[in-house]
Amino acid sequence: xxxxxxxxxxxxxxxxxxxxxxxxxxxTTPDALVAxxxxxxxxxxxxxxxxxxxxxxxxxxxxxxHAAGLYRILQPKHYGGYExxxxxxxxxxxxxxxxxxxxxxxxxxGLQHQWQIGMYPPEAQAEVWxxxxxxLAASSYAPTGVAIAEEGGFRAAGKWSFCSGVDICxxxxxxxxxxPAKGADPTGVGFILVPRDDFRxxxxxxxxxxxxxxxxxxxxxxxxxxxxxxxxxxxxQSGKPPGAVINDGDLFKVPFFAAISNCxxxxxxxxxxxALADYLADVKDRQTRGAAVGVVRSVADFMTIQxxxxxxxxxxxAAQQLVLRDCRDIMNTIAAGNxxxxxxxxxxxxxxxxxxRLCVRAADxxxxxxxxMGLYGHNRVQRGWRxxxxxxxxxxxxxxxxxxxxxxxxxxxxxxxxxx
Numbered sequence: 001x002x003x004x005x006x007x008x009x010x011x012x013x014x015x016x017x018x019x020x021x022x023x024x025x026x027x028t029t030p031d032a033l034v035a036x037x038x039x040x041x042x043x044x045x046x047x048x049x050x051x052x053x054x055x056x057x058x059x060x061x062x063x064x065x066h067a068a069g070l071y072r073i074l075q076p077k078h079y080g081g082y083e084x085x086x087x088x089x090x091x092x093x094x095x096x097x098x099x100x101x102x103x104x105x106x107x108x109x110g111l112q113h114q115w116q117i118g119m120y121p122p123e124a125q126a127e128v129w130x131x132x133x134x135x136l137a138a139s140s141y142a143p144t145g146v147a148i149a150e151e152g153g154f155r156a157a158g159k160w161s162f163c164s165g166v167d168i169c170x171x172x173x174x175x176x177x178x179x180p181a182k183g184a185d186p187t188g189v190g191f192i193l194v195p196r197d198d199f200r201x202x203x204x205x206x207x208x209x210x211x212x213x214x215x216x217x218x219x220x221x222x223x224x225x226x227x228x229x230x231x232x233x234x235x236x237q238s239g240k241p242p243g244a245v246i247n248d249g250d251l252f253k254v255p256f257f258a259a260i261s262n263c264x265x266x267x268x269x270x271x272x273x274x275a276l277a278d279y280l281a282d283v284k285d286r287q288t289r290g291a292a293v294g295v296v297r298s299v300a301d302f303m304t305i306q307x308x309x310x311x312x313x314x315x316x317x318a319a320q321q322l323v324l325r326d327c328r329d330i331m332n333t334i335a336a337g338n339x340x341x342x343x344x345x346x347x348x349x350x351x352x353x354x355x356x357r358l359c360v361r362a363a364d365x366x367x368x369x370x371x372x373m374g375l376y377g378h379n380r381v382q383r384g385w386r387x388x389x390x391x392x393x394x395x396x397x398x399x400x401x402x403x404x405x406x407x408x409x410x411x412x413x414x415x416x417x418x419x420x
Contacts, residue, residue: 028069030088036068037095044099045274049378051212055205056167057106065107066134070096074115076247079129081114083249086259086327090266094320097270098277101387102212105267106138106165112263113137113173116231117193118252119241123228124193128171138165141260143175143189145220148182153226155182156192163201164215170196172218178232190232192225199223209383209390239339250334258330258340258348261396265323265352268391272316272359275384279366280309282381286371308369312362319355326351343409350406356397363388 044061051058065071073089075081089111097104117128117137128135145158160174172194177186202217228242235241236256244252286299299305326348333340367374367385374382395401405415 028072028082028084030084030091033068033070033073033082033084033088034091034095037070037092040064040068041095041099041274044096044103045278045380047103048100048212048380048383051100051102052383055211056214057103057165057212059168061100061103061107062136062168065096070107071111071114071134071136074111074118074251075129076114076118076125076243076252077249078246079125080133081118083247083251085251085331086254086262087324087331090262090320090324090327093263093266094270094273097267098274100212101267101271101274101384101391102210104270105210105213105264105387105391106168108263108267108270109139110136110165110169112260113139115251115254116173116191116236116256116260117171117243118247119236119243119256120193120231121228121242122246123226125243125246127195127229128193132170135170136165136168137171137173137193138163138169139173139191140218141173141175141191143177145174145176145192146179146186147176147190147192147225147230148179148184150182150224153224154178154192154230156194156223156225157221158219159202160218162215163218164210164213166201166216166218167214172196172199174218174220176230178230188232188234190230191236193229193231194220194223194225207390209386209388239334250331253334254330255340258345259327261349261352262323262327264391264394264396265356268356268388268397269316269319269323269359271384271388271391272312272319272362275363275366275381275388276309276312276316278380278384279312279370282370282373283309305369308365312365315358315362319358322351323355342415346406346409346415349402353397353399353402356392357399360388360392 047058047061070092072081073084073092077083093104093108093111096107117125140160140163142160144160145156147154147156156176158176163172166172173191174194176190176192178188178190179186198220200219202219205214205216231241239253239255241252283299283305288297288299329344330340333344363385367381370381373379391397408415
């Protein structure tokens with residue numbers, strides 16, 4: 001089973017000729033990129049606590065992702081990207097998040113923003129990547145700011161929360177309500193692209209889990225945003241965004257809301273994969289003394305532990321396979337020249353939430369039997385438990401919302417206000 005095999009993962013530096021080929025920068029096949037991500041996991045695991053103490057992703061992690069070409073997976077070919085499928089993105093994100101939850105969350109969201117930036121007009125893409133093809137973006141999608149239309153663009157202002165990775169990005173993608181004129185009520189919604197010099201960060205990320213994501217607030221005050229740095233909801237959902245003029249691959253025909261939540265789910269599922277690996281590494285050496293003097297038993301011999309491990313492993317594997325199937329279905333549907341149906345989109349949303357629910361259950365099963373050592377700050381199982389529960393609080397992963405949406409469509413009812 002793939003997840004269990006990852007429990008004893010180690011990076012053999014005496015690589016065979018075949019492995020050398022996989023790790024070569026020129027090899028950009030999905031399996032090669034997954035292998036490169038997996039090779040970074042031991043270092044990410046060792047830096048978990050430092051990342052959490054820093055309250056932000058460490059520079060060496062970002063540098064290693066760039067060196068491995070991982071940020072290119074969804075980046076347009078026009079700017080040196082690979083434009084691979086959503087399933088490749090998910091598989092790589094699983095591996096990175098298994099090494100460090102906070103790092104995996106920021107990596108996964110930042111990587112998927114490469115896809116979204118490819119939807120913007122060519123002028124915006126050039127501003128982001130022409131002089132710096134490794135530029136990254138963070139985001140906050142809740143439309144808590146307002147952009148007022150004026151000649152040549154918009155006048156924007158607002159404050160946004162949960163800006164994961166803001167400390168390591170060069171751009172922000174911010175949800176915004178669009179007003180046709182000063183004094184008029186907003187009539188539309190979109191996303192503005194804002195360079196680092198044009199926003200201010202307010203440090204307020206004091207939380208239970210995902211501490212290393214540095215998901216602080218961002219403030220924009222009276223900023224002129226050129227028209228080409230606006231992507232409306234309608235454009236993002238159309239399957240024919242402005243960026244398709246230069247990015248005509250299937251990836252950029254996928255409607256925004258059909259895939260954007262994948263980055264959050266992928267990170268959580270990867271965290272669960274890592275928590276299982278950490279638990280197995282810990283439990284194999286744990287021993288307990290019975291009532292009789294001198295009787296020592298391995299904790300792994302207890303059937304209750306075996307059942308917990310079995311259910312957790314099966315849950316994580318099922319969750320990953322479920323969302324990978326949906327990603328492949330999205331890509332195959334678009335490649336065939338078809339549009340995603342309402343039933344597909346609702347199922348996929350529901351499956352993301354259900355997959356996360358499975359992994360929350362897996363994390364609970366493991367942490368509940370971690371023993372007293374699981375309370376220590378250096379313990380990776382408890383860190384995984386905190387990060388998984390924190391990630392699962394995101395509204396896009398809320399089972400009450402996405403599960404009921406899926407159920408409504410199954411029952412033949414209208415979907416309601418949820419975006420999908």
